[in-house]
Amino acid sequence: MGQPESVLILGGTGQAGARAAALLRQWHPALPLTIAGRDIDRAQRVAGELGAATAVTIDLRRSDLGLPADRTYSAVIAALWDDHLHGLRYAQHRGLPYLSISSGLVDIAPEVVAGAQRANAAPILLAGHYCAGTVVLAALHAARRFDRIDTIRISAVLDELDTGGPAGRADLRRWSTATTAGLVRRDGVFTWVAGPDAQADVRSTDGTDLPGRSIAIPDVPSLALATDAPDVRFDFAVGESVGRRRGEPVSFEVRIDLEGTGRGGAPISRSRYLVHPAGQRPLTATGIALGVERLLGLRGEAATPGIHTPEALIDPAYAVERMAETGAAFIGAPGDS
Structure with missing residues (x-):
């Protein structure tokens, strides 16, 4: 061209x-x-x-x-x-x-x-x-070994100092004003959840639990419809990142949990963290x-x-290659098979 x-x-x-x-x-x-x-x-x-x-x-x-x-x-x-x-x-x-x-x-x-x-x-x-779709692409890359996906859970931690400047903070305020409910797919049905049903702890790579909640985000329908998984949830917490707890710059982490069956029909699960030492911006x-x-x-x-x-x-495979070039990496989570 x-x-x-x-x-x-x-x-x-x-x-x-x-x-x-x-x-x-x-x-x-x-x-x-x-x-x-x-x-x-x-x-x-x-x-x-x-x-x-x-x-x-x-x-x-x-x-x-x-x-x-x-x-x-x-x-x-x-x-x-x-x-x-x-x-x-x-x-x-x-x-x-x-x-x-x-x-x-x-x-x-x-x-x-x-x-x-x-x-x-x-x-x-x-x-x-x-992160402009990179988390969805990372999850789909992790799903490549599955024959069938039954459950997807994404758990993200955003450092309060890494919200992306004035425009990013304005986006968060606008989204939180529009709805406090989260969207999940449960038993194949897209469902709005609120109150205790929307609440969930988000565990960081160092074992710290942060209070989070399900949010209304396009990642849920994107992952559900791309994989046909009947149960999909995205939980989100804002708090101090692992990097900052170590006295380092803000870091980024998202946990990706998948459950389903492998090529031979045996049940399998996979849990990975997508991490970046420079936060969400890259x-x-x-x-x-x-x-x-x-x-x-x-x-x-x-x-x-x-x-x-x-x-x-x-x-997704190409996207993960490009993410790695910027310094992103996958690391195993406890219980990963």
């Missing part, structure tokens, strides 16, 4: 956007990037560090994003909350792929409807999953960069028009 136009990264000066841009520069040195933010000086600093990148200011309250009419792009990446959906509509009107990471399960409906109304306009990648950035690759056809075929989720586009 020929060289694409520049990738427009809304929120490209933020932690997730800037780090994703750095990964794209590393993986695809000639790929043009446009760092878009409200502060032009900051955008210019990020673009200057990347090389082969430009900087622009944007206004998310405007349908044209405040960009000149003659500017052309290859994709629009919303590494922030696109509250007016002007980034999405900008992409749709120009037939450009679009990726978003801040629309949680309770607020993806406008994006889904917009995509359905213009199903042939361009691909939309809804990556409002934990994995979130990796999820964004992987999505851009597939949307543009930089790896494999370009995504077709319509609504997509990370696991529908990205090979």
